[in-house]
Amino acid sequence: MEAIKSIINFLSYPEWSFTLSIVLFGAAVWSRWLWTKTGGWVMFAVVTIFFALSMFDPNFFVVVAKPDNVPIVMMIYLIGFFWWFAMYKAHRNDELMESGEPTFEKSESEDRIFTWPDLVFSEFICMVLLTVGMVLWSILLKAPLEEPANTSVAPNPSKAPWYFLGLQEMLVYFDPWMAGVVLPGLIIVGLMAIPYIDTNKKGNGYYTFKERRTEIILFLFGFLILWCELIVIGTFLRGPNWNFFGPYEFWDINKVEPLVNVDLSEIIWIKVLGVGLPGNWFLREIFGILFAGFYFLGLPVLLIKSKFVNRFYQKMGPTRYFVGMTLFLTMMLMPIKMYLRWFLNLKYFIHIQEFFLNL
Amino acid sequence: MEALKNLQKNIVKSQIWKSIFRVGIPTDNRKRALAMLGNVFLHLHPIKVKKSGLRMSYTWCMGGTAFFLFLVETITGILLMFYYRPTVEYAYFDMVDLREAAAFGIMRELHRWGAHAMVISVWLHMFRVFMTGSYKPPREFNWNVGVILLVLTLLLSFTGYLLPWDQLAIWAITVGSNMARATPLLGAEGPGAALLQIGGTKLIHVGSDARFGLIAGRTIGNGTLIRFYVLHCVAIPFVAACLIAVHFWRVRKDGGISGPM
Ligand code: HEM
Numbered sequence: 001m002e003a004i005k006s007i008i009n010f011l012s013y014p015e016w017s018f019t020l021s022i023v024l025f026g027a028a029v030w031s032r033w034l035w036t037k038t039g040g041w042v043m044f045a046v047v048t049i050f051f052a053l054s055m056f057d058p059n060f061f062v063v064v065a066k067p068d069n070v071p072i073v074m075m076i077y078l079i080g081f082f083w084w085f086a087m088y089k090a091h092r093n094d095e096l097m098e099s100g101e102p103t104f105e106k107s108e109s110e111d112r113i114f115t116w117p118d119l120v121f122s123e124f125i126c127m128v129l130l131t132v133g134m135v136l137w138s139i140l141l142k143a144p145l146e147e148p149a150n151t152s153v154a155p156n157p158s159k160a161p162w163y164f165l166g167l168q169e170m171l172v173y174f175d176p177w178m179a180g181v182v183l184p185g186l187i188i189v190g191l192m193a194i195p196y197i198d199t200n201k202k203g204n205g206y207y208t209f210k211e212r213r214t215e216i217i218l219f220l221f222g223f224l225i226l227w228c229e230l231i232v233i234g235t236f237l238r239g240p241n242w243n244f245f246g247p248y249e250f251w252d253i254n255k256v257e258p259l260v261n262v263d264l265s266e267i268i269w270i271k272v273l274g275v276g277l278p279g280n281w282f283l284r285e286i287f288g289i290l291f292a293g294f295y296f297l298g299l300p301v302l303l304i305k306s307k308f309v310n311r312f313y314q315k316m317g318p319t320r321y322f323v324g325m326t327l328f329l330t331m332m333l334m335p336i337k338m339y340l341r342w343f344l345n346l347k348y349f350i351h352i353q354e355f356f357l358n359l
Numbered sequence: 360m361e362a363l364k365n366l367q368k369n370i371v372k373s374q375i376w377k378s379i380f381r382v383g384i385p386t387d388n389r390k391r392a393l394a395m396l397g398n399v400f401l402h403l404h405p406i407k408v409k410k411s412g413l414r415m416s417y418t419w420c421m422g423g424t425a426f427f428l429f430l431v432e433t434i435t436g437i438l439l440m441f442y443y444r445p446t447v448e449y450a451y452f453d454m455v456d457l458r459e460a461a462a463f464g465i466m467r468e469l470h471r472w473g474a475h476a477m478v479i480s481v482w483l484h485m486f487r488v489f490m491t492g493s494y495k496p497p498r499e500f501n502w503n504v505g506v507i508l509l510v511l512t513l514l515l516s517f518t519g520y521l522l523p524w525d526q527l528a529i530w531a532i533t534v535g536s537n538m539a540r541a542t543p544l545l546g547a548e549g550p551g552a553a554l555l556q557i558g559g560t561k562l563i564h565v566g567s568d569a570r571f572g573l574i575a576g577r578t579i580g581n582g583t584l585i586r587f588y589v590l591h592c593v594a595i596p597f598v599a600a601c602l603i604a605v606h607f608w609r610v611r612k613d614g615g616i617s618g619p620m
Binding site: 117148150201 | 391401410417467483492506520524540
C-alpha cells in the first residue's frame with residue numbers, strides 16, 4: 001500500500017501528472033470504447049475506488065473533507081459524467097448519420113409538444129428534487145466559519161475561493177498581471193469570440209463529434225485541462241507556501257523547494273554566450289522580445305503554410321484566423337511556460353523589472 | 360373520495376379561484392395555450408416546444424438549474440440580510456448568531472452550498488451549450504450574454520465570500536484582490552503604470568490604483584466590507600437579473616431551444 005501511495009504521490013507532481021493527463025486526454029478523445037456504457041461504468045468505478053480507498057489515508061482525508069472542498073469532489077464527478085454523456089450521445093449520433101439515418105434530435109425536432117403540462121411539470125419536478133437535494137446537503141454539512149478575521153495573521157496557505165484556484169495556480173508560472181488580469185480577461189474575450197470565429201456550420205443543435213472534431217478538442221483542452229485540472233491541483237495538491245504535495249503527503253510547513261529559476265536572458269547571455277548581462281535592458285531582453293515577437297507575429301503566418309492549418313485559414317479568412325490564432329497561442333503559452341519551468345527552470349522570457357513587465 | 364372531488368370542484372368553481380386562475384385546469388389545447396399566456400411567470404415559455412429540446416438528455420436542465428439556484432440564492436439571501444450587519448464589529452458575530460440562534464438554522468448553508476452549486480451548474484450549462492453547438496448562428500449573441508452571466512456568477516460568489524468576515528474570508532479576498540495591484544497601467548505594480556504621470560507626479564499609486572478602487576482602501580477593512588456587501592446584495596444581482604431576462608427572451612427569439620435545422 002505504502003509503495004503504491006508513494007508512486008501516486010510521485011506521479012501527481014505537476015510535471016508528470018500534467019503530461020499524463022494530456023496523454024490520457026488524447027487517448028480518451030480518440031477512444032470509442034470509453035464513450036460506451038461499459039466504458040462509462042468502468043471509469044466511474046475506477047474514480048470511485050480511488051476516492052474510497054484514499055479516504056483511509058489521513059492526509060488525503062483532511063484536505064478532501066474540508067467543507068469548502070466538497071463541491072469540488074462533486075464537480076469532478078459531474079464534469080466527468082457529463083463529458084462522458086456528451087461524447088456518448090455524440091458518437092451515437094455520428095453512427096446514425098453514417099448509416100444514413102437522422103440524428104436522435106432530428107427525428108424528434110419536428111414534433112411540437114404543448115408546454116403545459118409536459119415542460120411545466122418537468123420543471124416543477126426538477127425544482128422539487130433540487131430543493132430536497134439542497135436541503136439535505138445543508139443539513140448534513142455545516143457551512144465553515146473560521147476564527148474572526150485578523151489582518152495580521154495570514155493562514156498558510158492563503159487560498160482564493162476554489163473557482164479561482166486555476167488562476168492562483170497560474171501565478172506559479174506567470175506574474176500577477178498575466179495570471180490575474182490579462183489571462184482571465186482573455187479567457188472571457190476568447191469565450192465571447194467563439195461564435196464569431198467558428199465558421200463550421202455543421203453540428204448546430206445536436207450532439208456530434210465527427211463534424212466538429214477540432215473545435216471540440218480545443219474547447220475541451222482549455223476547459224478540462226487548463227481550467228478544471230488546475231483547480232483540482234490548486235485545491236487538493238497545493239499546501240503551505242503554495243508548495244506542491246502529493247495526495248497522501250503531509251502538508252509540512254517546513255518543506256523547502258529550492259528556487260533556482262533563471263531568466264531566458266541569463267540562460268542565453270551567461271550560460272550559452274558566456275558573456276555577462278548587458279546593462280541596457282532592451283539589449284539584455286532582446287532574445288525574449290524576439291521570441292515573443294516570433295511567437296505571436298511570426299508563427300501565425302508561418303503556420304498558414306502547413307496543410308492542416310491552411311484548411312482553417314481558407315475557411316475562416318484572415319481576420320478570423322489571426323484573432324483565433326492569437327487567442328489559441330495565448331492559451332498555449334500556459335502549458336509551454338509550465339514545461340519550460342519544469343525542465344529548464346525558466347522564470348521569465350522577458351524580465352524588465354524597470355517597468356514591472358515580466359512575461 | 361366523492362367528498363374530495365366535490366371539494367375540488369367547489370374550490371375551482373369559486374369566485375376567488377376563478378379570479379386568480381382565469382382558465383381553470385387545462386383540459387383541451389386551447390386552454391393549454393391560454394394557461395401559458397395568462398400567467399406572467401409561465402409566459403416566458405412558448406406555447407409549444409420541440410420534443411427534442413424538451414429532453415433532459417439534451418439540455419441537462421443545467422440552464423434551468425442555474426436559474427433555480429439563482430432564485431434560491433435570492434430568497435435565502437434576503438432572509439440572511441435580516442440578520443447580517445456589514446460592519447467589521449458585527450459581521451462575524453452575526454454569523455455566529457446565525458449558526459447558533461436563528462430559527463431554520465440552515466439558511467447560511469443553503470446560501471453557501473447553493474452558490475457553489477450555481478457556479479458548477481453554470482459551467483456545465485456552458486459545456487452543454489458548447490457540445491450541442493448551440494452558440495452557432497443565430498444564437499451568437501445569447502452565448503455572449505451567457506458569458507457575461509458566467510462572469511457575474513463568479514463575481515457574486517467572490518463578493519459574498521468576504522461577508523462572513525472570518526479568516527477564510529479576508530485572506531481569500533486578499534489573495535484575489537492583490538491581483539488588481541498588477542493591472543497593466545491601472546495597478547500600482549502593474550506594467551506601464553509608471554508611464555502615467557504628470558510632471559513627475561504619479562497618477563497611479565497604492566492610494567489610487569485598481570486595487571484601491573476594488574477594496575475601498577489600502578488594506579481590507581470596513582470600506583471593503585460595505586463595498587462588497589452592496590455589490591453582492593444589490594448591484595450584481597440587479598445586473599444579473601436584467602441579463603437573465605435578456606437571456607431568456609433571446610432563447611425564444613432565436614427560435615427556442617436549438618435543434619437540427
Ligand atoms: C446565470 C447563468 C445562466 C442562466 C440562469 C441561464 C439560463 C438558461 C436557460 C434556462 C436556458 C434554456 C435551455 C437550457 O436550460 O439549457 C439557456 C439557454 C442558453 N444559454 Fe444560458 N444561462 C446562464 C448562463 C449561460 C452561459 C454561461 C452561457 C454560455 C457561455 C449561456 C448560453 C446559452 C445559450 C447559447 C442558450 C441557448 C441554448 C439552446 O438554444 O440550445 N448561458 N440559458
